Amino acid sequence: MSGGTIYGVGLGPGDPDLMSVRADRLLRNARHVAFFRKAGKKGQARQIVNGMIPEGAIEFPMEYPVTTEIPLDDPRYNEVLSAFYADCALRLTELADAGEDVVVLCEGDPFFYGSFMHLHSRLKDVCKVEVVPATTGMSAAWTATGQPITWGDDVLTVLMGTLPEDELVRHMKDTDALVIMKIGRNIAKIRRALDTAGLSDRAWLVQYAAMPGQTVTPLAEADCEKQPYFSIVVVHGQGRRP
Known part of the structure; x- marks a missing residue:
């Protein structure tokens, strides 16, 4: 051409x-x-x-x-x-x-x-x-938490918060490490799904990763109403390590 x-x-x-x-x-x-x-x-x-x-x-x-x-x-x-x-x-x-x-x-x-x-x-x-x-934004998000996202043979899954709640739960239960994007108005649904999957205590909310105004908060302490567009939820893997 x-x-x-x-x-x-x-x-x-x-x-x-x-x-x-x-x-x-x-x-x-x-x-x-x-x-x-x-x-x-x-x-x-x-x-x-x-x-x-x-x-x-x-x-x-x-x-x-x-x-x-x-x-x-x-x-x-x-x-x-x-x-x-x-x-x-x-x-x-x-x-x-x-x-x-x-x-x-x-x-x-x-x-x-x-x-x-x-x-x-x-x-x-x-x-x-x-x-x-x-x-990617998700790489900046897990780096902001100060913890590796995957260890050893951990499987990482990336989910969109726009998915139906039952689909979120199904995928969450079938992975080792997790990134959830498109949070916004879906935050309450995402938190319910993480509760059902037993992952809430390991979840972090990162706002504006690698931008001015970056925050890193345990999801349990975050606002459950609405999150800005540039928000990502991270659940770290706990897999094999020497």
């Missing part, structure tokens, strides 16, 4: 010092920078790189048409988001066809529950796309 390249650049969990050398180099030489954000907000990815985008670079904010306004199980949710991703992909393709490289900023790792995956699936067969991996 000829033309420019679309770079999905992982920025890591939030601290610019945790970005990779390649991510830093691509960003500081970028002519076009795209990033996702909620309408009316600056966007977390954009905030991470404040002061790093070259003067004169053209910014392309991609504003989500919905976040929580439509329930996830409503068919309209996928329809609206699919059209949004298709439109963003078209805009990026036009830039690549004109010979321009574009750096797409991605929180965490682009291929780990990130929005860039939806662009990648639409772009990979029509223009050049490269993905720059990064440290």
